[in-house]
Amino acid sequence: MPLTLLSRPQAEVWLDENFLPAATAARLFEELQNAVPWRQESITLFGKPRLQPRLAAWYGDATAHYRYSGLTLVPLPWTPTLQQLRRQIEGACSTSFNSVLLNLYRSGQDSMGWHADDEPELGPQPVIASLSLGATRRFRLKPKPRAGIEAEPVSLDIASGSLLVMRGLMQQHWLHAVPKTALPVGPRLNLTFRHIMAG
Ligand SMILES: O=C(O)CCC(=O)C(=O)O
Numbered sequence: 001m002p003l004t005l006l007s008r009p010q011a012e013v014w015l016d017e018n019f020l021p022a023a024t025a026a027r028l029f030e031e032l033q034n035a036v037p038w039r040q041e042s043i044t045l046f047g048k049p050r051l052q053p054r055l056a057a058w059y060g061d062a063t064a065h066y067r068y069s070g071l072t073l074v075p076l077p078w079t080p081t082l083q084q085l086r087r088q089i090e091g092a093c094s095t096s097f098n099s100v101l102l103n104l105y106r107s108g109q110d111s112m113g114w115h116a117d118d119e120p121e122l123g124p125q126p127v128i129a130s131l132s133l134g135a136t137r138r139f140r141l142k143p144k145p146r147a148g149i150e151a152e153p154v155s156l157d158i159a160s161g162s163l164l165v166m167r168g169l170m171q172q173h174w175l176h177a178v179p180k181t182a183l184p185v186g187p188r189l190n191l192t193f194r195h196i197m198a199g
Protein backbone atom coordinates (compact mmCIF):
# COMPACT_ATOMS: atom_id res chain seq x y z
CA MET A 1 0.00 0.00 0.00
CA PRO A 2 1.45 3.39 -0.93
CA LEU A 3 1.35 6.55 1.13
CA THR A 4 -1.64 8.67 0.13
CA LEU A 5 -1.63 12.46 0.27
CA LEU A 6 -4.28 14.19 2.33
CA SER A 7 -4.66 17.46 0.47
CA ARG A 8 -4.88 20.52 2.72
CA PRO A 9 -3.42 24.01 2.10
CA GLN A 10 0.25 24.12 3.19
CA ALA A 11 -0.12 20.76 4.92
CA GLU A 12 1.68 17.86 3.40
CA VAL A 13 0.41 14.81 5.28
CA TRP A 14 0.67 11.33 3.85
CA LEU A 15 -0.96 8.24 5.32
CA ASP A 16 -0.58 4.51 4.75
CA GLU A 17 -3.05 2.70 7.01
CA ASN A 18 -1.62 -0.70 6.10
CA PHE A 19 2.09 0.01 6.36
CA LEU A 20 2.60 -2.99 8.67
CA PRO A 21 0.48 -6.16 8.72
CA ALA A 22 -1.66 -6.37 11.88
CA ALA A 23 0.31 -9.33 13.30
CA THR A 24 3.65 -7.55 12.81
CA ALA A 25 2.30 -4.40 14.44
CA ALA A 26 0.98 -6.43 17.41
CA ARG A 27 4.32 -8.22 17.87
CA LEU A 28 6.24 -4.94 17.73
CA PHE A 29 3.86 -3.33 20.21
CA GLU A 30 4.47 -6.15 22.74
CA GLU A 31 8.22 -6.10 22.24
CA LEU A 32 8.61 -2.33 22.56
CA GLN A 33 6.19 -1.95 25.45
CA ASN A 34 8.25 -4.50 27.41
CA ALA A 35 11.81 -3.71 26.29
CA VAL A 36 11.95 0.10 26.19
CA PRO A 37 13.10 1.90 29.37
CA TRP A 38 10.05 4.19 29.45
CA ARG A 39 10.26 7.41 31.43
CA GLN A 40 7.75 10.01 32.41
CA GLU A 41 9.58 13.25 31.61
CA SER A 42 8.73 16.56 33.13
CA ILE A 43 8.50 19.70 31.07
CA THR A 44 8.52 23.32 32.17
CA LEU A 45 5.23 25.08 31.47
CA PHE A 46 4.95 28.74 32.52
CA GLY A 47 8.01 28.29 34.75
CA LYS A 48 6.63 25.25 36.59
CA PRO A 49 7.78 21.66 36.17
CA ARG A 50 4.96 19.30 35.16
CA LEU A 51 4.95 15.61 34.34
CA GLN A 52 4.06 14.85 30.73
CA PRO A 53 0.79 12.90 30.34
CA ARG A 54 2.52 9.95 28.64
CA LEU A 55 5.76 7.92 28.78
CA ALA A 56 8.61 8.53 26.37
CA ALA A 57 12.00 7.29 25.19
CA TRP A 58 14.51 8.71 22.72
CA TYR A 59 16.82 6.63 20.51
CA GLY A 60 19.25 7.68 17.82
CA ASP A 61 22.76 8.33 16.61
CA ALA A 62 24.99 9.56 19.46
CA THR A 63 25.20 13.02 17.86
CA ALA A 64 21.43 13.53 17.64
CA HIS A 65 20.77 15.56 20.79
CA TYR A 66 17.30 16.99 21.00
CA ARG A 67 16.14 20.01 22.96
CA TYR A 68 12.45 19.81 23.71
CA SER A 69 10.41 22.04 26.06
CA GLY A 70 13.43 22.80 28.25
CA LEU A 71 14.82 19.23 28.19
CA THR A 72 17.91 18.00 26.40
CA LEU A 73 17.42 14.38 25.50
CA VAL A 74 20.54 12.28 24.88
CA PRO A 75 19.60 9.32 22.70
CA LEU A 76 19.79 5.66 23.64
CA PRO A 77 21.66 3.61 21.00
CA TRP A 78 19.60 2.00 18.22
CA THR A 79 18.34 -1.52 18.97
CA PRO A 80 18.18 -4.06 16.10
CA THR A 81 14.37 -3.72 16.01
CA LEU A 82 14.39 0.08 15.84
CA GLN A 83 17.22 0.05 13.32
CA GLN A 84 15.25 -2.27 11.05
CA LEU A 85 12.13 -0.09 11.33
CA ARG A 86 14.22 2.98 10.59
CA ARG A 87 15.53 1.41 7.36
CA GLN A 88 12.05 0.29 6.29
CA ILE A 89 10.53 3.73 6.94
CA GLU A 90 13.46 5.52 5.29
CA GLY A 91 12.74 3.45 2.19
CA ALA A 92 9.05 4.39 2.25
CA CYS A 93 9.81 8.13 2.65
CA SER A 94 13.04 8.39 0.57
CA THR A 95 14.59 10.28 3.50
CA SER A 96 17.17 9.49 6.17
CA PHE A 97 16.49 9.72 9.89
CA ASN A 98 19.00 9.84 12.77
CA SER A 99 16.63 9.53 15.71
CA VAL A 100 13.26 8.34 16.91
CA LEU A 101 11.04 9.59 19.72
CA LEU A 102 8.79 6.90 21.23
CA ASN A 103 5.63 7.84 23.08
CA LEU A 104 3.49 5.44 25.09
CA TYR A 105 -0.09 6.56 25.77
CA ARG A 106 -1.02 4.24 28.63
CA SER A 107 -4.77 4.93 28.42
CA GLY A 108 -7.25 7.49 27.08
CA GLN A 109 -6.06 9.83 29.83
CA ASP A 110 -2.61 10.12 28.24
CA SER A 111 -2.32 12.69 25.47
CA MET A 112 -0.19 15.07 23.43
CA GLY A 113 -1.18 18.75 23.40
CA TRP A 114 -1.35 21.03 20.36
CA HIS A 115 2.13 21.67 18.98
CA ALA A 116 4.23 21.84 15.85
CA ASP A 117 7.52 19.99 15.54
CA ASP A 118 9.21 23.23 14.55
CA GLU A 119 12.30 23.27 16.78
CA PRO A 120 15.29 24.81 14.94
CA GLU A 121 17.31 21.58 15.09
CA LEU A 122 14.71 19.87 12.89
CA GLY A 123 15.39 22.34 10.05
CA PRO A 124 12.89 24.45 8.07
CA GLN A 125 10.93 21.67 6.34
CA PRO A 126 11.37 18.54 8.44
CA VAL A 127 10.16 15.14 7.34
CA ILE A 128 8.59 13.39 10.36
CA ALA A 129 7.46 9.81 9.95
CA SER A 130 5.07 8.55 12.61
CA LEU A 131 4.37 4.84 13.11
CA SER A 132 1.46 3.87 15.37
CA LEU A 133 1.01 0.55 17.21
CA GLY A 134 -1.70 -0.66 19.58
CA ALA A 135 -4.98 1.13 20.31
CA THR A 136 -6.55 3.45 17.72
CA ARG A 137 -6.36 7.10 18.79
CA ARG A 138 -7.56 10.29 17.17
CA PHE A 139 -4.89 12.50 15.61
CA ARG A 140 -5.99 16.11 15.07
CA LEU A 141 -4.61 18.83 12.81
CA LYS A 142 -5.49 22.53 12.60
CA PRO A 143 -3.88 25.60 11.01
CA LYS A 144 -1.75 27.77 13.32
CA PRO A 145 -3.81 30.73 14.54
CA ARG A 146 -1.90 33.31 12.50
CA ALA A 147 -1.06 31.17 9.48
CA GLY A 148 -3.80 32.86 7.41
CA ILE A 149 -5.04 29.49 6.17
CA GLU A 150 -8.74 28.98 5.54
CA ALA A 151 -9.14 25.32 6.37
CA GLU A 152 -11.17 23.23 8.76
CA PRO A 153 -9.43 21.15 11.42
CA VAL A 154 -8.83 17.53 10.41
CA SER A 155 -9.41 14.43 12.57
CA LEU A 156 -7.88 11.09 11.67
CA ASP A 157 -8.42 7.86 13.57
CA ILE A 158 -4.99 6.26 13.43
CA ALA A 159 -5.00 2.48 13.77
CA SER A 160 -2.19 0.04 14.58
CA GLY A 161 0.30 -0.43 11.75
CA SER A 162 -0.37 3.02 10.19
CA LEU A 163 2.44 5.20 8.91
CA LEU A 164 1.75 8.95 8.81
CA VAL A 165 4.32 11.27 7.25
CA MET A 166 4.38 15.04 7.71
CA ARG A 167 6.65 17.07 5.45
CA GLY A 168 7.05 20.31 3.49
CA LEU A 169 5.56 23.40 5.13
CA MET A 170 3.37 21.42 7.52
CA GLN A 171 5.23 22.29 10.76
CA GLN A 172 5.40 25.98 9.82
CA HIS A 173 1.67 26.36 9.24
CA TRP A 174 -0.20 23.64 11.14
CA LEU A 175 -0.47 22.23 14.67
CA HIS A 176 -1.22 18.63 15.63
CA ALA A 177 -2.38 16.84 18.78
CA VAL A 178 -3.53 13.54 20.25
CA PRO A 179 -6.31 14.57 22.68
CA LYS A 180 -7.43 12.66 25.74
CA THR A 181 -10.48 10.48 25.25
CA ALA A 182 -13.12 9.24 27.69
CA LEU A 183 -13.46 6.05 25.62
CA PRO A 184 -12.01 2.96 27.30
CA VAL A 185 -8.99 2.58 25.02
CA GLY A 186 -5.96 0.39 25.63
CA PRO A 187 -2.35 1.53 25.35
CA ARG A 188 -0.96 3.03 22.15
CA LEU A 189 2.63 3.37 21.12
CA ASN A 190 3.86 5.95 18.60
CA LEU A 191 7.30 6.28 17.05
CA THR A 192 8.27 9.53 15.30
CA PHE A 193 11.38 9.21 13.17
CA ARG A 194 13.21 12.53 12.76
CA HIS A 195 16.40 14.02 11.38
CA ILE A 196 18.18 16.27 13.88
CA MET A 197 20.59 18.74 12.30
CA ALA A 198 24.10 18.96 13.78
CA GLY A 199 24.04 21.91 16.17
O1 LIG B 1 1.36 10.16 18.92
C1 LIG B 1 1.24 10.75 17.84
O2 LIG B 1 0.57 10.30 16.91
C2 LIG B 1 1.87 12.09 17.64
C3 LIG B 1 3.21 12.25 18.29
C4 LIG B 1 3.78 13.60 18.03
O3 LIG B 1 3.16 14.49 17.53
C5 LIG B 1 5.18 13.87 18.41
O4 LIG B 1 5.85 12.97 18.97
O5 LIG B 1 5.65 14.99 18.15
Ligand SMILES: [Fe+2]
Binds near residue numbers: 115
Ligand atom coordinates in the same frame (compact mmCIF):
# COMPACT_ATOMS: atom_id res chain seq x y z
FE1 LIG C 1 4.44 16.10 16.89
